Amino acid sequence: MSIPDHARTNFNTLLRAAGDGNLALMECLDAATPEPRYVLCAVGREDGDYVMTPFGHLADGNPYDAYLPPDPANPTSFIETSESEGAS
Numbered sequence: 001m002s003i004p005d006h007a008r009t010n011f012n013t014l015l016r017a018a019g020d021g022n023l024a025l026m027e028c029l030d031a032a033t034p035e036p037r038y039v040l041c042a043v044g045r046e047d048g049d050y051v052m053t054p055f056g057h058l059a060d061g062n063p064y065d066a067y068l069p070p071d072p073a074n075p076t077s078f079i080e081t082s083e084s085e086g087a088s
Helices: 005-019
Strands: 023-029 036-046 049-057 074-078
Touching: 005 023, 005 036, 005 049, 023 049
Parallel strands: none
Antiparallel strands: 023 036, 036 049
């Protein structure tokens, strides 16, 4: 698996914003569900105004339950778990 160039570019922009102190956490509403989301944003300036560029939102609940990581034994696959493992 290879991380696409646009994702690398966005990640590097996010790192620069954090290093420069131009990173914010902003409360927004999800456009599809109207539920609150806490969005990581780079903060810029344009014509004296602040410009917030969203990069993604923080995971609700336990993020370990939300994502499957790459499988170290197979670089083209992800670690799969049974539904019974995630339930507790």
